[in-house]
Amino acid sequence: MNLPNKLTLLRVVLIPFFVFFLLAPAFADNGKYIATVIFIIASLTDLFDGKIARKYNLVTNFGKFMDPLADKLLVCAALICLIDTKDLSSWIVIVIISREFIISGFRLIAAEQQIVIAASYWGKFKTTFQMLMIIVLVLDIDHKFFQALGVALTYISLALTVISLADYLYKNRDVIREQR
DSSP, rough: OOHHHHHHHHHHHHHEEEEEEEHHGGGHHHHHHHHHHHHHHHHHHHHHHHHHHHHHTOOOHHHHHHHHHHHHHHHHHHHHHHHHHHSSHHHHHHHHHHHHHHHHHHHHHHHTOOOOOOOOHHHHHHHHHHHHHHHHHOOOOOSSSHHHHHHHHHHHHHHHHHHHHHHHHTTTHHHHHHTT
């Protein structure tokens, strides 16, 4: 197993630790700081696994499958936790997770036709803003600036979620046409 794939697996392994420290009442406020550090480390593995895989030609089928899945698991776990902590509205989480299911289903249809659909810049921006939003919301710093930043990042993430979905479906509309 190469280094990029190990980083992807590390991201998956870190998810239960993130959830535990964020939600376990025994840690009180310290838990959110530990959870934030874990989330940042997991997010950085997403950045580095792709860069290393491309730079050293270590791209594998395992990585192509697991990397986006690990991203979705990390972000979705965090979003669901933020509903529990009352830091994020459930309707926002439903929109974001629905987009992920739609894209995953779409990729399956494309894979049946031997079409590989690469991530777009909109999707990368979406993921970046979602991760930034999660960090700010998990920290939950009681200051006007951070509260406003959390709201702004939430709505930017939501907008990028919808825009990236529309862009993805539009650019790959031929995949849908093939199903008719």
